[in-house]
Amino acid sequence: GENVEQHPSTLSVQEGDSAVIKCTYSDSASNYFPWYKQELGKRPQLIIDIRSNVGEKKDQRIAVTLNKTAKHFSLHITETQPEDSAVYFCAASKAGDYKLSFGAGTTVTVRA
């Protein structure tokens, strides 16, 4: 089955700096890569996703890049703010498959 590895497990950044989280996946057939944000005590919520026919996708201060050859994808958060402090999960799945495999999560702390 799919194996998704996520790094780093914790990340502390100064407010205003950028944060980058990286994930690798094992199944070359995977073609859908979402990112979920989970604030303390809350449920995970989708913040951005990318499909394999796209190399990069942006939404305001967040962006995701995908390298299918290397089987890795990354989340970039620019101009970090205190409200970006949360746990971020990457995930992978493929068309025709009903399973979604998550990474172990990255705890991001934005220091004021």
Next chain:
Amino acid sequence: EAQVTQNPRYLITVTGKKLTVTCSQNMNHEYMSWYRQDPGLGLRQIYYSMNVEVTDKGDVPEGYKVSRKEKRNFPLILESPSPNQTSLYFCASSPTQGTGEQYFGPGTRLTVT
């Protein structure tokens, strides 16, 4: 309001006492799924359902059962809970299969002593 609900939100029980965690969605989604969240392990899929009466195992199905008799409901059943099933459980639903946004419920914190 479109939502996924779970009950109970918190549960403390003893080893071997059967329990059911309910999950309901009002968005007419075909796809529903159960996850457990443990520190350092992320979210692991327990079971999923593609439609009424169609379910399949995820990555960690041992010790769990599910049923999907109605489109809106997808209960998780622990017939003989054990301490290693102490975890935070999330139900999720999606209008598509695995390749679309999943809407998570609020979570159920289960402790088995």
